[in-house]
Amino acid sequence: MSNTMSSSDNQDESRLNVLVIDDNEQITKMISSFLDLSNHDCTVVNDGKEGMELIKTKAFDSIVLDLAMPEFDGYEILDTLQKEDSSQLSKIIVLTASNVPIETVRKFKELGISSCLQKPVDIDQLLLKITSVAT
Amino acid sequence: MIKIKQALFLIFGITSFIIFYIGFLNYITTQDESVGLVILISSAIVSIGTLIATFYISNNITKPIELLAKRMNEFSKNNFIVKKSLDDKGIQELKILNENFEDMAKKVGGALEKEKLLNANLQEMDIRKTEFMSMISHELKTPIMPIMGYLQMLKKEEIMGKLNEKQLDALNEITISTEKLQKLIHDVLTAQKIDLGQLSVEKDIVEAKTLVENSYKAFYPICENKDVKLIMILKTSEMVYSDVDRISQVFSNLISNALAFVPEKNGVIEIGTRDNSDNVTFFVRDNGVGIPENMQKNIFKKFYQVDTSSKRKKDGSGLGLSICEGIVRKLGGRMWVESTINQGSTFFFDLPKAKIPVETFKHLKNSNRLRETIS
Numbered sequence: 001m002s003n004t005m006s007s008s009d010n011q012d013e014s015r016l017n018v019l020v021i022d023d024n025e026q027i028t029k030m031i032s033s034f035l036d037l038s039n040h041d042c043t044v045v046n047d048g049k050e051g052m053e054l055i056k057t058k059a060f061d062s063i064v065l066d067l068a069m070p071e072f073d074g075y076e077i078l079d080t081l082q083k084e085d086s087s088q089l090s091k092i093i094v095l096t097a098s099n100v101p102i103e104t105v106r107k108f109k110e111l112g113i114s115s116c117l118q119k120p121v122d123i124d125q126l127l128l129k130i131t132s133v134a135t
Numbered sequence: 136m137i138k139i140k141q142a143l144f145l146i147f148g149i150t151s152f153i154i155f156y157i158g159f160l161n162y163i164t165t166q167d168e169s170v171g172l173v174i175l176i177s178s179a180i181v182s183i184g185t186l187i188a189t190f191y192i193s194n195n196i197t198k199p200i201e202l203l204a205k206r207m208n209e210f211s212k213n214n215f216i217v218k219k220s221l222d223d224k225g226i227q228e229l230k231i232l233n234e235n236f237e238d239m240a241k242k243v244g245g246a247l248e249k250e251k252l253l254n255a256n257l258q259e260m261d262i263r264k265t266e267f268m269s270m271i272s273h274e275l276k277t278p279i280m281p282i283m284g285y286l287q288m289l290k291k292e293e294i295m296g297k298l299n300e301k302q303l304d305a306l307n308e309i310t311i312s313t314e315k316l317q318k319l320i321h322d323v324l325t326a327q328k329i330d331l332g333q334l335s336v337e338k339d340i341v342e343a344k345t346l347v348e349n350s351y352k353a354f355y356p357i358c359e360n361k362d363v364k365l366i367m368i369l370k371t372s373e374m375v376y377s378d379v380d381r382i383s384q385v386f387s388n389l390i391s392n393a394l395a396f397v398p399e400k401n402g403v404i405e406i407g408t409r410d411n412s413d414n415v416t417f418f419v420r421d422n423g424v425g426i427p428e429n430m431q432k433n434i435f436k437k438f439y440q441v442d443t444s445s446k447r448k449k450d451g452s453g454l455g456l457s458i459c460e461g462i463v464r465k466l467g468g469r470m471w472v473e474s475t476i477n478q479g480s481t482f483f484f485d486l487p488k489a490k491i492p493v494e495t496f497k498h499l500k501n502s503n504r505l506r507e508t509i510s
Contacts, residue, residue, distance in 0.1 A: 024277055024280075026278070026280075026281040027277070027280050027281055027284075029281070030280070030281040030284040030285055030288075031284070033288075034284060034288055034294075037288070037291075037294035037295070038294065068273060097272070097273045097276035097277045097280070098269070098272075098273055099269065099272065099324075099328075101335060102335045102337065118276075119276050119277060119279070119280045120276060120279040120280035120282075120283045120284070120317065121280065122283075122287070123283075123284045123287050123288065124287065
């Protein structure tokens with residue numbers, strides 16, 4: 001279930017192409033409508049496997065990734081990327097409601113993952129991270 | 136060490152020998168040979184009889200005792216013994232002893248088995264509790280995210296359009312309640328982590344005054360809004376081992392508490408540092424109602440409220456101070472309070488000094504080698 005929510009054909013330089021992977025539909029809907037209203041393109045998937053496929057097939061400026069998801073979770077996506085396409089890791093912003101131990105956060109940093117944000121996150125801060133990853 | 140069997144044979148052996156010896160002496164010294172022979176034969180019979188009796192008695196005493204010892208050993212190894220019926224020929228007291236031990240072992244064994252089961256249950260419950268808490272943590276935080284997100288979006292005129300004043304008022308009220316809920320969830324989870332010993336802290340080297348200044352800056356506007364004077368008193372430029380985020384959580388809890396208890400007019404809150412030889416003491420002082428002495432020792436306990444009446448002015452979960460104490464303890468410091476009724480309270484906590492001169496620190500800060508970690 002993926003739907004691209006680009007609202008215009010505006011080829012603006014500052015317009016970013018963002019992928020959001022989270023099994024919670026309320027959260028993905030909120031983030032995508034915020035990004036849309038802030039003039040960015042947002043692709044949403046509520047399933048880890050689909051997210052993995054999209055990362056492989058399409059180019060995104062920034063990827064917002066939830067950790068706890070049924071079946072194929074965020075850790076598995078990070079593992080796969082580390083093995084197959086580690087250059088993508090720098091585009092990842094981890095967004096999670098789980099307790100992430102300090103050691104794991106450090107591991108993320110070593111892998112080059114830009115940031116690990118705790119839900120609920122300030123949406124302005126999220127947008128700031130998305131922009132800083134993309135540029 | 137001597138065995139019962141040996142002791143019995145020694146005693147009765149010597150006795151029978153003496154009896155026989157007396158008979159023998161009597162036989163060689165007596166005038167009347169036939170009387171002497173009778174005495175000799177009867178003394179021989181008595182001593183042989185004694186030896187046979189000794190053999191019989193010793194077997195009857197030692198066998199049940201050996202059995203008892205063996206079964207006690209078996210019980211202490213397995214908490215369980217196999218039931219054995221003794222025949223009626225033996226010594227009655229020893230038979231009773233064996234039976235009583237069997238009864239006792241059965242009861243104790245049962246109790247131990249029950250306790251084992253109970254322990255296993257408790258362990259499982261503990262694991263379940265931890266799993267439940269981590270699940271709840273996730274499930275409580277997740278729905279807050281879209282609520283806060285949409286609230287933030289609604290306040291953005293440029294993307295959601297202009298709201299009228301009544302709508303903005305309603306929005307602000309929702310925001311305040313949501314933030315309270317968010318803080319409560321955060322507090323419950325932090326308290327839970329402290330309980331489980333799972334609270335993780337960074338031990339960075341930080342200037343003591345930075346920790347105070349950060350909180351001063353964060354709370355100055357809030358205090359000004361409430362007409363409360365916030366004063367900063369810095370008496371050291373030492374470095375301490377600390378976790379910047381956790382310590383701002385501590386200051387935030389302490390200052391929020393102080394704000395709730397200062398008088399409506401002329402409220403004063405002082406925050407600052409004091410230098411000691413091994414550590415730096417931080418404090419938050421208010422000129423509020425104070426805490427009765429008999430309650431001071433309890434206020435760092437979880438869910439403890441000084442005023443538990445339904446009319447109490449301050450709301451809160453009673454978790455704030457226990458969290459502060461837990462964080463400070465994890466950072467290697469301790470926390471305490473001094474207070475006088477109607478004059479105010481001062482909350483103190485200390486943090487260990489980092490043995491490193493400020494100049495080196497400035498150098499290190501650039502090379503980014505400062506981080507020290509504890510688990």
